[in-house]
Structures are given as structure tokens and as C-alpha cells.
Amino acid sequence: MKLTSYILSLALVTGITFKGQAQVDTLSLNSKISVVQYLSRVGKENLGYAAEKYNVNIAEAGIETAKIFPDPQFSFGAFDNQQSKLKLGQGLTFGLGTTIELGGKRSARINLAKSQTELSKALLQDYLRNLRADAAIAYYNAIQQYSLLKVQQYSYQMMKQLADADAIRYKLGAITETDARQSKLEASNLQNGLYQNEADWKNSLIKLGAYLGKKNADTLLIPDGDFENLGRDLNYQTLISNAQSIRADAVAALNSKAVAERSLELVKANRRIDLGVNAGLQFNGESTNEIAPTPYHRTANIGFSVPLKLSNHYKGDLKSAKFTIKQAGVQYDQVLQQIQVEVTQAYFNYTAAGKQVQQYKDGLLAEGKKILAAKVYSYKRGETSLLEVLNAQRTYNEVQQGFYESQSNYASALIELERAAGIWDIK
Template identity: 45%
Template sequence: MKKYIKIGFSMAIINLSYTLSAQKIDTLFTKSNIDYITYIGLVGKNNLEYSAEKFKIKMAEANILSARVFPDPEFGFSFTDNGQRRMNMGYGFGSELSWTLELGGKRKARIEMAQNEAKLTRILLEDYFRKLRSDATLAYLTGIYNRYLLDVKLNSYQQMKKLAEADSIRFKLGAIAQVNARQSKLEAGTILSEVYAAQAELKSSLVNLSLFSGQRQRSSLFYPKEGFKGFDRNFLLQELIIIAQNNRTDLKIALQNKNISQNIIKLSKANRALDLGLSLSVSYNSYVKNVIAPTPSFTAVNAGISIPLKFSNNRSGELRASEYGKIQAEVLYEQTALNIEAEVTQAFYNYKSAQKQLALFNTGLLAEAKAILNGKIYSYKRGETSLLEVLEAHRTYNEVQQNYYQSLYQHAVALVELEKAAGIWDINF
């Protein structure tokens, strides 16, 4: 009777120490729970790099204002003093206003080009957010995945720790050999090391959540609340390709680059047109009192037109370069469309493969591995199974769990990549 009381007291101590150890492992950092919708909202609102990209739109709009500006007029003033005081030759004043009159539609071409560049900037910002949103979502999914992996390692350690402490008592009572007690204790220590590594990996992924959302988390880290649910979709490949060709921002960028190449040609042709120089001058000469050739004072008004001699038009390098740029933009547009079709196709097949891999676990594979482990532990406690068989079943169960969560994670990632490639977005979990 005393023997069983001793065993029961020892098991109570084991359970208490196990609980304290689990709490110590689980509270190494402070968590701030956050759901996906709130998180992705913070990304769109507070991400610093995205905020910096928005300033490019303001800069592009400022360039439009600059393109609207007419050439500045020039004003000149002159004073003439003959320096012949003895001869009374007099003095004079002069002023001139000149302005360049642009011909050939230069200003209109500049404005159109600046407007198209501003439109391109807006599309680039949209494309930047498309990539940012998917990257931030992948970071959130990685946090969920690492959270599950830590739970697997922690539960595995807790279970092995119980077994090791029970084996220690059984060894003291002479029920098992010392090597078995040492082996189970060694296994528990090995798994504890894996727990610490998994926890470091989780904390590292949670730091990324704060980075994407532009938050300074000094006292706590964002902790994803959701699991891997709501990632099952049914798609048709040809429909996805058509949607991508209509929605992908990088294809819109390639199309806008084609429009800009047309503007460059138009501006190059406009720059070859002659510009007129217009001038208006007024001069005043004072009375000349020289006795030999006295001259009354007078005011002269002059208007003139200057025409540049455009010898540079014989050099058509700028125009030819812009025409080659147009051809290049057309080729790049076709290549972008081809790349998009390939990306959608690859992402589609990856998603289908991930669906099939996840479906394997719906056959009861996880439950079967757990049942085998429980059976091995029960048999080991009755002396019917060796410790090595228990450890092998324990490792197998851990691998099955990890493979299951990895399949869930890869399935979710594959959906994010597919929707990113197709230019659609309905991720909400």
C-alpha cells in the first residue's frame, strides 16, 4: 500500500513540475492577438515603404504642372555713356523684352507625356500594393504555421517529459532498467531544444508582422488569431488566364509604357520644329550738344523675329531612338502577357497539387498515427513494448502532425500565389 501511495505522490509532483515548465515555455513573450482583416488594414494604412511610394504620385502631378509652363520671357536693360564730356556726346538708355514662341506642339506633347507618366505612377503604386498585400498575407500565414509547429513541439515535449519522469520513478522502483530511464530523459531534452528553436522561429515571423504593419512592438508582438480555414477554391485555368490578362497591373504597366513610347516619339518630332524668338526693344538717346554735329534726343522702338537655323535636324538620332523604344515597348508588352499566362498556369497547378496533398490527411492519417502512439505508450507501461518502439511511434506522430500543418500552410500559400498571379483577391479568413 505504501508503495502505491509513494507512486501517486511522485506522479502528483511530476504533474505539477510539468505544468510549471509548460507555463514557463509558453510565456517567454507577450502576445497581442490580431485578426487578419485588422492586420491587412494596418498594412495598407501604416506600411512605411508603401507610404513613401505614395509620394511618387504627388511628384508626378507636380511634373504635369511643370509641363504646362510656357517659356519664361527675358527682360534686358542697358545704359550708354559715350564718355566724351568735353565733346558733349550725350548718353542713352535701352530696354528689351524677348520671348521664345514654341511651335510644333511642344507644350502639348510635354503635357500629354507628363499625364501618361502620372497614370503610369498610379498603376505602379497599385502593383506595389498588390505585391505588398500578398507578401504581408504570406507573413501572416507563416506566423500561423510557426505557431502550430511550436504547439506540436511543445505538446511532444510535454508528453515525453511525462514519460521520462514516470520512467525515472519506475527505475527507482526497479520496474525498468536504468538505460530506459536515461533514454527517455535524453529524448525529452532533445525535444525541449527543438521547442526553443521553434519558439525563436515563431518570434522571428511575428516580428515581420509588425514590420509589414508599420508598428513598433517593443513590449508585445502581434499574434495571428486565425487558423488555416477558408482556402479551398474551385478554379478553371482558362478563366483565370483571361481574368489575369484583364486585371494584372504589370500588364497595364506594359500597356502604359507603350503609350508613353508614343508620347516620346511625338515629343521628339515636336522638338524638331522651329521655335521663333520674338523681341521688343525701346531705346532713348539724349540730346547731343556737340557743335560739329548736334543731334536732338530721340526714342527708338524696335520689334524683331529670330529664326534658328536647325542644322541639328539633320541628326535624327533622338527620333530614331524613340521609334526603337516604341518597338521595344511593344515586344515587352507581348512578353509580359506571355509571362502572366505562364505564371497563372504554374500557380494553378501548384494549387491543385497542394489540394491533393492536403486531401490525403482527410483519410484519417493523423488520427491513426495518434492511436498507434497511445497504444505503444500503453503497452510500454505494461511492459509489453520496448522504449525504442514508443520513441519511434512518437517521432512518426510528430512528423505526421508537422506534415499536416505544412500541407495546410502550403495549400494557403498556393492560393495566395494563384490569386496574386490572376490579379484577383478574395482572401478572408
């Protein structure tokens, strides 16, 4: 049931004309937006999510980095035998060398980078899962704040009209001055509460804009929705099973295990030797000395180098990688356990919230409305005291506030359940 029609029907019952007059001041209200439209924009415009997307781009760039081969080395040199009296020659040397990686180092690096990319994608999805839920809760909180504002507006308007009527009745001698002052005081007190409710509503709208990365806080979006269509027929055992398979943080934890395993493969590959290959040319100028004249000539050479892997005696890197795999496995089991706890708790909270809302709909609201209408009618006829009207009005206010809070809690409970279960069908 939408709040506007509800307030209007209540005004007809009590014989009071309601005038909605929330002051907007310098803030401008934009067009209304549905929850589906709002969450779609959050996914496109949220600054935090946009920043998280770069982690995937960075990880994908890491795959390109992992494909790099060792760079070859070019060397150049010149020599002079420094024997001018013996007329020994000078010469030049050129060399080219490179390292040939053995043991599958390059493929291990690439596989690790790919696993890290998959992990980044899973973490991005988990970020979106939480962002979407937080934004949806903020959306329904804005609806709740608007509902509470309307309740306070109605209470103030009712008391203001009673105070105006009491001022006339006092002049006519129908009531005492104390009763007239009391009703005026109550109206002023409700007006103060109205100011705070209006501020709470505006703040909730500003928070909606913050999820969209809006820089102009003076332009507010208005939720176009209610607390209907929150009922779901769900089995929490099925929810747990599905959540442990599809929830983004479970997928991320599984990818963390894959990253740890790929890291071990790379550690093992790095412990294998690499082959160094080098080739060169040497140009020797002629030597014209009389003892051992030598004509101009060239010399070619080729060689190989193999590192002596004495460092492999120490196996700290292997042990660290193996422990990381075991740690990732335990963390994955912990995530599954946490999912089970979160889904179960969220399911029970959702069930309880639904029962609370239904209790209000089954009689609490209607009973409070009837009592207030009867007290106002009797007071206008001089058959009851102002105190009884105030008590009835406060009680009905509390019932209405409790109703809208329970509806907001019901919406939040559904969102938390779907967040925990890794599903989403909020519309």
C-alpha cells in the first residue's frame, strides 16, 4: 500500500484535511527512479566499482608481462696491444648473448597470471555483490524516511488544527487556558520533530546520490517504489548449497587456491637451471713486427653457460608455497562455513521480519487508526480530555513508525538474504 493513498484515506476518516508541505529549500528534486533503474546506474556510475574494475585490467596486463622472453645482450669492445715498438695490431670485438629459460618458467608465469586474473574478476563480482546490496538498502531506507516524514507531517497537521480549534474554544469559554496552551505546545513540539524528519529524509536522498558518484549534492533522486512484493518462497538448505557454489567470495576463495598452486609450479620452475648462450666475432688488425708478423684476421666464438644452482640447497621458497596452498584450502573451507552461517541467519531474520509486517497489517494499524479517530471525534464534542487525544495520537504514531520500520527491516532482511545466498531478484 503506497503511503500517499494511505494518508489520504486516514484524513477522510478523521475529518482532517492533510496538506503535504515538505520544504525542499535549496535542494532540487530530480525525476523519480525505480529500484531497478537505480541499481543499474549504480553498476555503471559508482566510483568505487569503477576503480575496482582497473584491478582486472591490471591483472590482464600481467598476462602480457608474463609472456616476456629474456632480453638478448649485445656487447662491443675495442683493444690495443699497446706495443707500438713491436707494431702489434689493434682490434674490435662484437658479442651477442641470451638466456634460454628451461623448466617451463614462461608457461608457469603465464598460468599464474591467468589465475590471478580470474581471481581479480571474482573479487570484482564480490565487490558488486556487496555494493548492490548496500545501495538497495539505502534505497529502501530513503522510502522509509519519506514514510516517517509523512507520518510526522500528518501528526503535526492534526495537532495544529486541534490547537487552532482550541484557541477558538478557549475564547468562547468552552475549555481552560491550560488546555489551549497544551494543544499549542504539542503542535510546536511535533513541528520540531518534523524538521528533523525532513533532514533525515534529505540525508537519505543524498546517500543515494553518493552511490552514483554524483558530484552535485543539491540535485536529489526520489525513489519511486514501496515495500510491496517482498515475499519469497525459499528453502534455506537449497540456498546454502547454491551459495557455496556460486557466491562470488566462494569463487574467489577457490581461485585463491588455484593461484597458490600456480605459484608453487612457478617456484619449482624457477629452481631449474637456465642455459646461457653467447656468440661473438673478433677483428684483429695486422701485426707488422719483424719477429712475428700477423696478417689481419677474424675470430668467431660461441659458448654456453650454466649456473651452479647451489641456492637450491635452501628450500624456503618451496615450503612457503606449499604452506600457502594449505592456507588457501583452509580459508576456502572457512568461507563455505561462513556462507552457511550467513544464509541461515539471514533466512531466519527474513522470516521473522515478514511475520512482524503481517502482524501490523492484520490489525495493529487498523485498531490504532480507529482509536485515534474516535478520540478526536469525542474531543471535538467535548466528551474527552486533550490528554486522551494526545495519548491516542502518540500511540498511533508509534504504531505507524513501527509499521514502516518493520517494512524497511523486511526489505533489508530480503536484501541481506539474497546477498548471503548470492542471488538477486530485487525489483
